[in-house]
Amino acid sequence: MNIRRTQMLLTAAGMLILGAMEVYLPSVAETSDTAKIVAKDFMFNPTPLTVKAGATVTWTNMDDEPHTVVSDTGAFKSGGLDTNESFSYKFDKPGTYHFTCSIHPRMVGTVVVQ
Amino acid sequence: MSDDQSLLSRRNALKCMAYGGAGTLFALSGGVFTPIDLAMAASDKYGAAKLGKPLFVQISDTHIGFNKEANPDVNGTLTQTIDIVNGMSAQPELIIHTGDITHLSKPAEFDLAQQLFTRLRTTEMHTVPGEHDTSDATVTEYFNRFGKASNNKGYYSFDHYGVHFIGLINVLQFKPGGLGTLGDEQLAWVAADLKGRSASTPVVVFAHMPLWTIYEPWGWGTGDADQLMSQLRRFGSVTVLNGHIHQIVQKVEGNITFHTARSTSYPQPVAGVGSGPGPLKVPADQLAAMLGITSVSVVKHPSSLALNDTALA
Numbered sequence: 001m002n003i004r005r006t007q008m009l010l011t012a013a014g015m016l017i018l019g020a021m022e023v024y025l026p027s028v029a030e031t032s033d034t035a036k037i038v039a040k041d042f043m044f045n046p047t048p049l050t051v052k053a054g055a056t057v058t059w060t061n062m063d064d065e066p067h068t069v070v071s072d073t074g075a076f077k078s079g080g081l082d083t084n085e086s087f088s089y090k091f092d093k094p095g096t097y098h099f100t101c102s103i104h105p106r107m108v109g110t111v112v113v114q
Numbered sequence: 115m116s117d118d119q120s121l122l123s124r125r126n127a128l129k130c131m132a133y134g135g136a137g138t139l140f141a142l143s144g145g146v147f148t149p150i151d152l153a154m155a156a157s158d159k160y161g162a163a164k165l166g167k168p169l170f171v172q173i174s175d176t177h178i179g180f181n182k183e184a185n186p187d188v189n190g191t192l193t194q195t196i197d198i199v200n201g202m203s204a205q206p207e208l209i210i211h212t213g214d215i216t217h218l219s220k221p222a223e224f225d226l227a228q229q230l231f232t233r234l235r236t237t238e239m240h241t242v243p244g245e246h247d248t249s250d251a252t253v254t255e256y257f258n259r260f261g262k263a264s265n266n267k268g269y270y271s272f273d274h275y276g277v278h279f280i281g282l283i284n285v286l287q288f289k290p291g292g293l294g295t296l297g298d299e300q301l302a303w304v305a306a307d308l309k310g311r312s313a314s315t316p317v318v319v320f321a322h323m324p325l326w327t328i329y330e331p332w333g334w335g336t337g338d339a340d341q342l343m344s345q346l347r348r349f350g351s352v353t354v355l356n357g358h359i360h361q362i363v364q365k366v367e368g369n370i371t372f373h374t375a376r377s378t379s380y381p382q383p384v385a386g387v388g389s390g391p392g393p394l395k396v397p398a399d400q401l402a403a404m405l406g407i408t409s410v411s412v413v414k415h416p417s418s419l420a421l422n423d424t425a426l427a
Binding site: 043064065078079082103104 | 183184218220245246250251292293331332333390391
């Protein structure tokens with residue numbers, strides 16, 4: 001194996017590594033994906049919200065009245081969120097997650113995780 | 115408020131009644147609790163005393179921790195309310211707080227509320243939680259402080275002056291999109307609690323959310339309250355007291371009188387007006403007239419209760 005050939009192989013290996021990174025980087029971007037839901041005028045928006053598995057969803061209360069975010073299945077539950085306060089939850093598993101505000105139970109929403 | 119009391123004219127008294135504010139005094143009268151405006155009750159010369167012995171005062175929706183534009187000083191308006199109660203010529207024997215003691219269920223809010231309550235000359239206070247008191251993720255802050263009376267269940271009963279009092283919790287077990295819920299276990303407990311009681315026993319039921327549907331789209335009601343009412347109908351005098359909606363709404367159905375109290379913190383819109391039941395911003399000079407308490411007096415005989423609503427101004 002001459003030097004030139006070794007360099008070529010190393011280059012090829014480097015390209016493979018780069019290639020692997022190119023594949024890997026977008027998946028990092030997917031798992032750190034973030035999405036937002038606001039509670040405003042006694043409604044959650046947007047709903048339903050569709051995200052990929054691994055995404056973190058942040059709810060922010062934009063009302064003068066406190067709200068909570070409580071999963072119907074108990075998967076997640078915020079405390080009372082005052083104006084401009086937020087709550088985040090990372091959705092690792094695909095599925096459909098319904099949630100409600102326990103203070104104003106007519107406020108309901110859904111996160112669909114693919 | 116003490117200055118106001120000395121200046122209280124008939125016109126002012128009528129204004130108090132018109133606005134309805136600080137709280138409500140309840141007097142038993144003719145089998146029904148009659149609400150009396152508290153500012154009036156505090157001023158003996160306007161005849162509130164004639165309605166009878168003050169049995170208890172209902173305070174509701176103090177929302178300690180709230181600091182928005184609708185009332186930046188909820189501590190101040192609660193203190194004013196307490197001063198009105200303390201200024202009554204005959205002190206009520208009990209205070210009933212119908213929930214939303216705090217705004218966000220924070221330990222510091224509960225601590226401050228309890229500290230403010232120590233100003234009351236009447237030391238016996240009975241509480242039920244509002245949904246704002248149970249919004250902490252573990253639902254423990256309220257029960258750690260007020261859970262003893264109910265063995266941490268949230269519902270309990272006691273007798274006082276021949277009146278049977280029942281405190282209920284309807285702010286847990288929310289069904290999405292629905293109303294408040296009592297639940298089967300609590301309803302069964304009520305049935306056992308009432309079993310064998312004479313129909314002539316005056317009954318006072320208190321809970322945070324209205325035990326009758328005032329406005330379903332805003333959750334102003336309790337989904338299974340009918341099962342409670344069917345147990346109460348045989349009694350000759352039933353008074354149902356709630357908070358939650360920060361304004362007075364009353365209804366009489368047979369022997370059952372329903373009454374919601376004003377808040378001491380901030381007003382809320384009339385049902386269906388605006389996007390939801392949030393804090394209603396009113397001009398500062400109108401706020402006090404929209405806050406208040408309710409007091410209940412016994413007239414001659416415990417089967418006769420009179421309710422009296424009182425505004426802060």
